[in-house]
Amino acid sequence: MSEGTRRVRADALESFVASVFAAAGTPAADAGTIAEVLVWANLRGIDTHGVLRVPGYVGRIESGEFNPRPDISVVAELPAATVIDADRAFGPVGMSRGMEIAVAKAREAGIGVCIVRRVTHMAAIGWFALKAAREDMIGLVFGSSKPNMAWHGARARGVATSPIAIAVPGKAREPILLDMSTSTGSMGQVMFARDSGTPLEPGVALTERGEPTTDAGAARFLTPLGGAKGAGLSLMFECLTGVLVGNPLIATALGPEGDWRHSQNGFALAIDIAAFTEPARYRQDIDTLVDALKALPAAGGQDEVGVPGERGYRVMAERLESGIPLPAGTWRRLAEVAEGLCVALPAVVEG
């Protein structure tokens, strides 16, 4: 651990974060959901999507961008699909509701979709896909957002680093969980490089003028995964969400409106495994598939072959045991928020 890092137990950290959001104006149940999703990211080692977001989220309540008491409403209701307007709800609140609806639809129709309009930052979207997998469903989630990634063939922002997550349940094994952005790298890597004064890997980031850079200070937006392919997928996520439900994000930003205000749209799909096959068999077949991949010869220098999500489960086991490490900067910023809202900081693990 680097100088000044504190370790905090997951349950204590989750209670603390829930108290912060409750104090900032969200209903208790919503505060609990936001806290659970953020701390889950820390538990899995995705610290860029964890509690370091808390001060920013609180600030965005104050600025009016995030709505702590949204009036979430149903915009369209179809046999296998629902559109909800999230009224600028926190991402974890809106998308969790979305996946619950998709799962309920899937129980009736075999598959179910919920498109969540006008939600805000979704945090780690794997959590929503995993929510479906915990109920013997396949969960698939993606989102759209304001441009922060180059359009392939252009030297400017044109699409977002929009993520996709897919989860399927195993039997003895944990669910396979793919959670990836459509960009080469991540803004988290840029933030980390800025904080640590290290250079970025080549090919990940671009300057304001769209020129390649390894200088995190000069990095302004990211490159798409595989050029045309990552950019294309991200564009289609916008066509499948924002454009379809009346909250287009790319054209409004790039066009004459110049609207760059924060907003997101999400797509949650659930597939009811029991409608297609015996769930026990499916789970067994997933384990067999994972076993087959893990039995392949590992590439040079590696001890074993991994599968999507596996590293996160290992980090989680370790962090549930020994606590979540919070760097000095994160701890300081959390302390400032806690003081402002009169919330007690969580206990630090000794040793």
Next chain:
Amino acid sequence: MSEGTRRVRADALESFVASVFAAAGTPAADAGTIAEVLVWANLRGIDTHGVLRVPGYVGRIESGEFNPRPDISVVAELPAATVIDADRAFGPVGMSRGMEIAVAKAREAGIGVCIVRRVTHMAAIGWFALKAAREDMIGLVFGSSKPNMAWHGARARGVATSPIAIAVPGKAREPILLDMSTSTGSMGQVMFARDSGTPLEPGVALTERGEPTTDAGAARFLTPLGGAKGAGLSLMFECLTGVLVGNPLIATALGPEGDWRHSQNGFALAIDIAAFTEPARYRQDIDTLVDALKALPAAGGQDEVGVPGERGYRVMAERLESGIPLPAGTWRRLAEVAEGLCVALPAVVEG
């Protein structure tokens, strides 16, 4: 055009290919579908998925891998999803049926899925997605196949170069059509490099031992797009199709069964735009989005910014006018097939 290349008009080529498959035993309507899909790929400039496949397809009827007279049956019927068993039908036949079913389901339920089990080579899957877009739907198609791509972190085949295609309709503009594999390059590039004696781009292909190579002769399988991301997407396509409908392809190949016989599974999703928004508005918003991207400053050396599918429409306009160029080798192999089946070759465009 290189030495010995013939140009053939698209309609003449399509009639010829339909006659070949009819002579090889497929019903006339199916032969027409196969011909349409293959010639469409040539028209768009995707020659690796065009009529050069004809001799291989005919051979696979003779070997019993492709079934010219399949008994396609419904395996599961749910309000928003259907599973069909394609009985080793030709990919264009099975997947076009699949997308028709998905579109019909979407008209009832808002969205519709058809999972197509035990189909064979799908050719250019963009065609099936576009079929939905031509009916005011969003079309999304992906497939799973036997491993021909490295699993990330392994030095062996673990997943397939499985493609995904998504199409959305525009108003004055042609539909946006994304059609991409989950690999860095394509087997088509390897074939082309072999034929032309040129080296492969670095990072695209691996030898039998899983070592990087630029020698097309030594290339045996491909690298996944962006490492873990492309490999992960391909794995999830198998979990969403093969494993779900009882035709797992990866575990049966890699496991003790060692079953590497050709088989594919497909996933066709249709979203009925009219259930979510006014189709005219959607189409207009897609045009506006494309206009916004095309107005971005082009990257160095390029004249304009492109969008997915655009190049294919241009090649199509040119080839509809002047014919489809068939290299000497392709023409020779088509002539052999034609002779064997007593089918007349198509007329060659003069000049």
